[in-house]
Amino acid sequence: MMHLWDRLAEAKARLTPVQSHYRVLFENPEDLDAPAAVLCPDPNWMAAALAGGVLPPIDTYLRDQGVADGEPKEHPYAEPIGAMTEEEAIEYLVMKDIPPQIWRDYKGNRCILKIVPVEMIPSDRSFRNAWKINQEMELA
Amino acid sequence: MSTLNVENISDGADTIAAGYVVHGSAKVWVSFTPAGATAFDSFNVASLVDNGAGDTSVNFTNAMANGNYVQVSEAEHANAVQAADMTCRLRSRADRLAASTRLSTGDSDAAKNMDVNDNWTSATAILGDLA
Numbered sequence: 001m002m003h004l005w006d007r008l009a010e011a012k013a014r015l016t017p018v019q020s021h022y023r024v025l026f027e028n029p030e031d032l033d034a035p036a037a038v039l040c041p042d043p044n045w046m047a048a049a050l051a052g053g054v055l056p057p058i059d060t061y062l063r064d065q066g067v068a069d070g071e072p073k074e075h076p077y078a079e080p081i082g083a084m085t086e087e088e089a090i091e092y093l094v095m096k097d098i099p100p101q102i103w104r105d106y107k108g109n110r111c112i113l114k115i116v117p118v119e120m121i122p123s124d125r126s127f128r129n130a131w132k133i134n135q136e137m138e139l140a
Numbered sequence: 141m142s143t144l145n146v147e148n149i150s151d152g153a154d155t156i157a158a159g160y161v162v163h164g165s166a167k168v169w170v171s172f173t174p175a176g177a178t179a180f181d182s183f184n185v186a187s188l189v190d191n192g193a194g195d196t197s198v199n200f201t202n203a204m205a206n207g208n209y210v211q212v213s214e215a216e217h218a219n220a221v222q223a224a225d226m227t228c229r230l231r232s233r234a235d236r237l238a239a240s241t242r243l244s245t246g247d248s249d250a251a252k253n254m255d256v257n258d259n260w261t262s263a264t265a266i267l268g269d270l271a
Contacts, residue, residue, distance in 0.1 A: 005167065005202045005270055008184055017181075037197075038190040040177045042170075045186045045201055055201070064271075069206035069238050073271035076202050097187045097199040097240070125175055125258055128193040 004056060004076040008044075011054045017043030018050060022090050023121050025133050026102050027112040035131040038121060041093055049092065052083030061096045090115055111135055167209075167270055168200050171263035174245045180261070194245045194256035195231065202270055203239040209268025211236065215245050215260040227254065228262040238271065 002010070024039040048054035056078035064073045084092065094103050094113070103113055114133055122131070146158050170182035174196045177188035189197035215228035225248040235242035243264060246256040 003202075003270075005184060008201055012183060035192045037192075038177060040179075040188050040190065042179050042182050042185040042187055042201075044179075044182055048201075064203065065239075073203055076271055093187050097189070121176065125193065128258070131192075 001077070001079065004054075004078075004080075007054045007080065008048065011048045011051065012044055015044070015047040015051055018046040019043050020046050020086060020090070021117055022086065022115055023118050024090065024094055024098065025114045025116060025121075026098055027110075027133055028099070028102065029106055029108060029110075029112055030101065035129045036133050039093065039097060041090065045093075046086070046089060049084045049089035050086065053080050055080060055092075057081050058092050058095050062100075065100075163269070164267065166265040166267055167202070167204065168198070168266040169264065170198055171261065172196065173258075173261050174243075175258040191242070193258050194260075195242070196245070196262070197235075197240055197242045198264065199240045200266075204266065205269040205271050206238050207236045209236070209266050211241060211264060211266050213243060213262065213264040215262045217260060226260050228260065228264065241266070 020041040022041070025036050026039065027036050028034055056075045060075040060078040064075050067073055098113070106112055111133055148155050149158055149161060168184045170185045170188070171180045172178060172188055173180070174190065174194050177190035177196050179185060179188055184201050186199045186201045189199070191197060211230055213228040213230070215226045217226060227247065228243055228245045230236055231242040231244045241264070243262065244254065244256050245258070245260045245262045246254050247259070248254055
């Protein structure tokens with residue numbers, strides 16, 4: 001089976017990059033002074049996620065988080081998974097690239113993670129280091 | 141996909157082991173704007189995180205073997221005028237991880253203090269061993 005890095009090289013040559021419609025806002029409960037962070041999916045990664053046959057199962061990344069540097073990792077050699085929807089790909093990225101203490105372990109009342117359309121991210125960067133997630137809930 | 145197995149590569153005059161090419165290529169690269177952490181182009185990048193003004197994390201799809209890789213970064217102004225003191229660099233040694241890295245972009249004042257800001261487009265390339 002091809003190594004993940006080789007699959008990524010083949011996919012980049014074959015697939016057209018896809019700009020996601022979503023961003024993930026999150027705050028670190030262990031660093032209260034830090035502004036809200038904004039995760040932006042990479043367009044080549046999103047193209048690979050939507051096409052399928054490139055990325056490994058998310059649980060291989062989660063198991064590898066407990067593997068020490070220099071020890072063999074599972075995710076580069078795992079069988080690739082099939083195509084995802086854009087929404088499934090965003091959930092995959094949340095689990096892969098955001099610390100578990102934010103998306104899994106946090107028990108507080110404050111909303112510290114939101115998936116939002118890109119249009120909801122302010123374009124004015126004047127007070128970027130003061131950004132916090134709006135805590136007002138929109139009720140349907 | 142076919143595989144070409146060779147031990148050496150030669151241009152007729154000089155010969156090098158194929159390993160120089162395989163191990164010497166960039167394992168991760170990305171050019172991006174820190175404002176919004178938007179990638180212009182990339183390879184082996186899963187996502188970028190805008191942590192604040194001039195503060196960007198790069199998350200890898202295929203992790204590196206460890207955090208001892210080489211990272212080369214650069215910054216440039218969006219317009220044609222390039223200042224001499226602009227920079228994009230590793231935020232701290234603790235941020236150079238097997239699965240991600242974190243960069244600061246900005247420019248230096250007269251006292252050589254770094255003013256971290258979003259005024260630059262940036263790029264980084266990583267060389268080293270893959271996981």
